[in-house]
Amino acid sequence: MNDDQVFDQVEALFRTQINPAVDQHGGRVDLIDVEDGVVIVRMMGGCQGCGMADVTLRQGIEAALKRSIPEVQGIRDITDHSAGTDPYISASSK
Amino acid sequence: MSNGRPPRLLLILPTTTYRAGAFVEAADRLGVEITVASEKDSAFSERETEGLLTFDFRDAKVVAGAVQAFAARHPVDAVFGVDDDTAVAAVVAAQALELPHNPMTAVEAARDKHRQREMLQAAGVPVPRFALHRVDEDPSRLAASVEYPCVLKPLDLSASRGVIRANDPAEFVAAHSRLLAILEAPDVVEQGRVRDRFLVEQFVPGPELALEGLLVEGELHILALFDKPDRLDGPYFEETIYVTPSRAPKVVQDALVQCAASAARALGLERGPVHAELRFNENGPWLIELAARPIGGKCGQVLRFGADGAISLEQLVLGHALGLMEDVPPREDEAAGVMMVPIPRAGVLREVKGVDRAHSACGVTDVIITVHPGQELATLPEESRYLGFIFARGERPEVVEKALRIGHRKLEVVFD
Numbered sequence: 001m002n003d004d005q006v007f008d009q010v011e012a013l014f015r016t017q018i019n020p021a022v023d024q025h026g027g028r029v030d031l032i033d034v035e036d037g038v039v040i041v042r043m044m045g046g047c048q049g050c051g052m053a054d055v056t057l058r059q060g061i062e063a064a065l066k067r068s069i070p071e072v073q074g075i076r077d078i079t080d081h082s083a084g085t086d087p088y089i090s091a092s093s094k
Numbered sequence: 095m096s097n098g099r100p101p102r103l104l105l106i107l108p109t110t111t112y113r114a115g116a117f118v119e120a121a122d123r124l125g126v127e128i129t130v131a132s133e134k135d136s137a138f139s140e141r142e143t144e145g146l147l148t149f150d151f152r153d154a155k156v157v158a159g160a161v162q163a164f165a166a167r168h169p170v171d172a173v174f175g176v177d178d179d180t181a182v183a184a185v186v187a188a189q190a191l192e193l194p195h196n197p198m199t200a201v202e203a204a205r206d207k208h209r210q211r212e213m214l215q216a217a218g219v220p221v222p223r224f225a226l227h228r229v230d231e232d233p234s235r236l237a238a239s240v241e242y243p244c245v246l247k248p249l250d251l252s253a254s255r256g257v258i259r260a261n262d263p264a265e266f267v268a269a270h271s272r273l274l275a276i277l278e279a280p281d282v283v284e285q286g287r288v289r290d291r292f293l294v295e296q297f298v299p300g301p302e303l304a305l306e307g308l309l310v311e312g313e314l315h316i317l318a319l320f321d322k323p324d325r326l327d328g329p330y331f332e333e334t335i336y337v338t339p340s341r342a343p344k345v346v347q348d349a350l351v352q353c354a355a356s357a358a359r360a361l362g363l364e365r366g367p368v369h370a371e372l373r374f375n376e377n378g379p380w381l382i383e384l385a386a387r388p389i390g391g392k393c394g395q396v397l398r399f400g401a402d403g404a405i406s407l408e409q410l411v412l413g414h415a416l417g418l419m420e421d422v423p424p425r426e427d428e429a430a431g432v433m434m435v436p437i438p439r440a441g442v443l444r445e446v447k448g449v450d451r452a453h454s455a456c457g458v459t460d461v462i463i464t465v466h467p468g469q470e471l472a473t474l475p476e477e478s479r480y481l482g483f484i485f486a487r488g489e490r491p492e493v494v495e496k497a498l499r500i501g502h503r504k505l506e507v508v509f510d
Contacts, residue, residue, distance in 0.1 A: 021137045049466045054115035055107065055130050058122070059145035060138030082449070082463040082482075089134075091112040091464055092281075092479040 001071045007034040009069050018061055022047055025088040029061065037073030039065060049084025051091035053077070101171040101416050102127040104161065104187060106151065106180040109134050112392045112464060113176055113408070120408035126416060129168065131160075131187075144168055151183040152286050158190035165191050172415040174366075178205045178252060179285075181366075181386045196386060200362035204386040207249050208293050210361065217360030219353065220380050224295040229277065233270040236294075237263035243297040245328070246273050249288040253390065255478040259297055259328025269329075276476055300375030302326050302382065303340060305354045306389050306397065306407070307368045308414060308422055314355040314368070315422040317407070318397055319347055320431075323495055330474040335498050336393060337431035337491045346374050353379035361386075367411045392462060392483045396432040399423040428487050431494040433502055435481040437465070440472045441509035452484060452504040457497025460485040461505075481507065 001009075014031050022029055026046030033040045041061070047053050054077075062075045081087075103121055107114055109132050121128040130136075131147040139146045144167075149160040161170070170191055175184030181201050188195035203209045211224045222245075227236060237260075246269045248256040256276040258269035276282065277289040306317040320336040340347055354370040367388040373380040388394055388411055399405040403426035405413075413419035446463050453461045463482035465471060471479075486497035 017141075021141065025137050027137065051111060052109050052114055052132070052136065054118045055132070055146075056137060058118045059128070059130050060136055060142050063142050063145050064138070082446075082466070085467050087466055089109045090466065090469065090479070092110045 003034040003036065006037060006039075006069060006071050007031070010034060010039055010065060010072065013065060013068055017064060021060070022056065025050075026086065027056075027088060032078065037071055039072055039075045041075060041077055041079075043077060043079040043081070046086060046088035047084075048079055049081045049087035049090070051087070051089045053079070053081060053087075099169075100125060100127050101418070102129065102168060103412060103416055104129050104131060104147075104164075104170045104173045105412075106131045106173065106175040106183050106187065108132065108151070108177060108180055111176055112390070113394065116392070116394055116406065116408045117174075117176060117412070120406055120412050123406075123409055124413055124416070124418060126412075126418075127168075129164070129170070151179055154183075154186045157183050157186045161187040162190050172412075172417070174412060174415045175387070177387050177390070178250070178385055181205070194365065196364055196366060197362045200364070201386050203361045204363065204368075204384060205250060206288075207247055207383065208291070210384065211293075211295070214357055214360050214381055214384075217356065219357045219360050220378060222296040222298050222380065222382070224293055226291055227294055228291055229274055229289070233267045234263070236270070237266035240266065240294050241296060242266075243328075245295050245297050245331075246270060247293040247295065248273065248277060249291060249293060251276075251282070251287060251478065253478040253480075254331040254333060254474060256475050257331045258475050259330075265329070272475065279476070297328065298373050298375065298380045298382070299327070300373045300380070301342070302371060302373050303342065303350055304336060304389070305350060305368075305370040305372060307354060307358070307370070308411065309358060309363055309365050309368060310414065310422065312359070312364045314351075314358055316351055317399070317410070317422070318425055319350065321491065332436050332474050333434050334436060335431060335433045335495060336389075336396070337429065337495050337498075338396075338425070339429060339491060341491050342374070346379075349379045350374060353381050354384065357381045357384045366415065391434055391480060392464070393432045393434065395460070395483070396430045396485055398426045398430075400426070402426075403428075429489065429491045429494045430487045431485070431491070431498050433484040433486075433498040435463075435484060435502060435505065437471045437473050437477055437479070437481050438507050439509065441470075443467055443469050443471055444508040444510050446481065447506040447508060448504040452501040455497055455501040455504060457486045457488045457493060458484060458501040459487050461501060481505075 175181040260266040
């Protein structure tokens with residue numbers, strides 16, 4: 001499967017599973033591209049600047065993608081998290 | 095220990111931590127499976143039951159039950175708590191799973207500032223004179239009886255929140271009132287913090303340093319000793335710049351290291367990271383606080399280990415927790431530092447300008463803003479967060495300190 005085909009499958013998964021899940025926390029994840037099996041995303045809404053964004057990305061989104069689409073090699077976040085205006089969770093403690 | 099499968103780490107992570115990314119990345123680089131346990135559900139908790147777990151850290155029965163049920167499906171090889179609260183939960187979990195762990199009394203004492211002082215004092219470790227008081231004691235009567243200057247401290251808040259110096263009875267009464275208001279803050283109540291007692295202790299003058307260490311079979315390995323070049327004399331104790339290696343004389347550094355090692359022994363800590371705040375004056379070293387966790391905030395990013403600096407602090411502590419590392423590699427040779435950028439005043443943040451200019455300052459390696467536009471911010475002693483973090487590296491500590499200060503001056507914080 002080439003990157004374009006992976007992109008289409010990832011896009012479908014984002015539409016049917018990923019975004020409905022993050023929407024519960026006011027978030028959205030945009031699929032930007034797939035390069036050599038690495039899925040490039042930008043996080044928006046409640047995900048942008050959220051203290052747990054990395055956990056959502058690795059333990060939630062990447063795990064779901066790799067299980068459904070074995071060609072997915074990894075995930076890369078290009079979000080400017082410092083520009084998030086309404087993160088679901090703000091870091092505040094040691 | 096994992097019978098051919100990749101080792102699995104149970105990482106207990108409060109949702110408010112600054113360090114989720116660093117620990118998740120460290121586990122990834124170590125090539126281990128991780129399960130992240132938090133106190134609130136993730137958006138994927140119901141789908142990704144192998145990688146995500148939710149339980150209330152404060153309830154030992156709940157923690158033990160949850161991890162035993164989880165480990166029956168997915169065997170766990172080590173448990174790690176990233177902060178003061180989760181360090182206690184990690185011991186509960188490790189006990190339930192019969193995995194190596196620190197004694198519960200040691201980790202609880204590291205969490206409770208009063209219990210810690212009692213144990214350290216009993217062991218002869220130099221600590222400030224201290225007394226525990228109830229919040230409903232008459233503050234005027236109390237103010238007349240304490241020694242000045244003194245410091246009022248909550249028992250289990252972090253990041254200097256609620257810590258206030260008083261130089262006379264009038265300041266004591268004012269500080270007492272302010273501390274009580276902090277102890278009634280909604281998040282303090284929600285988190286189940288100790289709100290009926292507080293500590294009054296002697297103010298210890300002198301420079302403060304921070305020690306980052308790793309206990310391996312009871313032996314303290316020093317990962318870094320940081321100078322804090324901004325004096326912490328009160329009335330509030332805002333952490334700003336940390337620079338390592340320390341410029342203190344070797345004899346002072348040795349005394350501080352011995353003091354921290356004695357404190358860890360006195361508490362009964364045997365393994366894992368420790369972070370200690372120490373002071374030094376004409377009477378020698380003083381142990382201000384010791385925590386059974388790595389350095390807080392995003393400050394861990396400043397430390398790199400191994401000949402090529404490729405090992406992060408988080409990799410190091412997780413690698414040891416899993417038994418994947420036997421040695422403790424030295425920190426890289428370069429001087430390094432971090433500034434916890436203070437929130438300059440209370441208000442609703444509009445934006446932080448000048449991040450690119452700060453980033454381009456000579457020696458500055460990274461600038462991370464951790465608050466967001468529209469966020470209502472307070473200052474110490476009410477606040478427990480930072481505006482962000484500036485990182486710098488250089489040949490010498492003084493160069494690093496200068497870079498951090500220049501980078502900080504480039505930032506402009508705009509409030510509504």
